[in-house]
Amino acid sequence: MSSSTLESSPAVELKDTLKPPKKPSAKMPWLLLAPSLLVLAIMVGYPLVNLFIMSFQKYERAQLMGVPAEWVGFQNYTDTLTDPTFWTVLARSFAFMVVCVFLTMAIGILLALLMMRLNKFFRLLTSIGLLLAWAMPALAAVIVWGWIFDTQYGIVNNVLTTITGDNWMGHSWLINPLMFFLVALVIIVWQSVPFVAFTMYAGLTQVPGEVLEAASLDGASPAQRFRLIMVPYVRSIIVVLIILSIIWDLRVFTQIFVLQGIGGIAEKTNTIGVYIYQMGMAQGHYGAASAIAVILVFIMMGISYYYVRQTVKEEEL
Template sequence: MSQTARVRRRRDLTPLFLLIPAGVVLLALTAWPLIQLVVTSFLEFGRAQIFGAPPVFVGLDNYADVLTDAEFWQVLGRSVAFCLVNVLLTMLLGIAIGVLMTKLGGGFKLLVSVGLLLAWAMPPVTASVVWGWIFDTDRGVVNYLLTQITGADFSGHSWLIDPLSFFFVATIIVTWQAIPFVAFTVFAGLTQVPNEVLEAAEIDGATGWQRFRLIVLPYLRGVLVILLILQIIWDMRVFSQIYALQTVGGIAAETNTIGVYIFKVSIGAGDLGAGGAISVLLVILMLALSGYYIRSLLKQEES
């Protein structure tokens, strides 16, 4: 083999060698726990096994029990509906704020950026507690303002006792914390849209909406698809916000989402086998959704 061929081959293998450390970390932190999860889903792993009894292989019994449980389907349907509402609001508001940031001056842009970063940086549990105080039954700001504005007596009104208003509060918290990521990502993508193309379209008579729909959106399509996938995954497995609100007044049986349900089945009821089966089903669902959108994106790039 000539010297030139050896150098070329070494260069071809360099990216692979650089990926090895990240691959090892990924396998250790993701692949191995996932394998353990799958294995546990085929076992009877209850409180006895937690305290030392050997696990018993039960095959697909855990999956059969979960898929025939009416509560599981109720929680899954509730989680999907909650996810869709949050994803829609997050994407629409995040895109709108990202576009707005391109129009703001330096001072206002800095102010908006700091506000977004503060919302993004706040831990989910802390955010849930703060918003729980805002909607507090006796001393909440929302009840006070509604009483002053409408003249009706909202003192003592509980926002968390009713499932619909519970998820209204939860949607505010989840969306409020998710918008900054979408807004910053969209803003970064918008800075890469060529100004000369937009100016040419404006000279040709295209309106602002037409320029956004026909020029900006195609440039951002890949970014938006990735954001959509991430938001679906994050909102489907939301846990901290729901669990924190349940502890300050929500009715758990009527407000469980899939993440909280897995926790209560695994830890609360002590059935790690059933909890593992539910988790595997959730992973399969997320992979199916992600695979569909990624495949659609690749087809669009090839066409």
């Protein structure tokens, strides 16, 4: 048999077709990511580098007029970490964040479970209500809630006066720091719950119905079905929601800042985001404010470490 016959045989042709495909170039992913990385470098990287550099300088209002900034090394960080006010504000921010995250997750999960039991009409109605709360700008929401808790003409004071018979008109909800944070808690949770509810609802609908039905036939209560079956299926979603809520609520700014303008006492109600703003924009200590912001960035990175580590582990499996 000639060599030309062997080369054209089906076995040789099959061998040629079974050749592994060529591996893509290692440079191709980076070429595809280059535009996005360039945008991130300009929009995020450059401000972060400037912030980091400014945190080592004595950058005051004079530097805005072109006066060279004095390099002070770690002095801004030393002053910040030895300032009792900073630790008070940070502790207050963490305490407020913990309460916000707990209530947001609890109410959001309960609403997601409720939406699974509602019929189509009421589920649509609930979704529209949640979307309206979620879509409202934070500034507009604070102004509306500020009217509701207004000292002279607020709905809350009017309703309490009608129900209790006591005169609540003229009662200020924002002068007392505890009441101030109660109002802020209502606003923040009200706007944060829709995201958690929608995300959890999307995750819970992916739990196999036959597994839940089998557990029900075995005598599992609704609480047991949720804890032992639903939660393991959506554990990664819950972790992501908790971390995102922690980050969002720890750096909350608009709600606190606007409520302070309506009637709160800034010194007793500052959170870390407002404290950074006042240190920089109000007092003109931009170097010190940058140092506090860098510390906050490292705190956020520490909070996000667990999630990033778990994500990397799942991708390696």
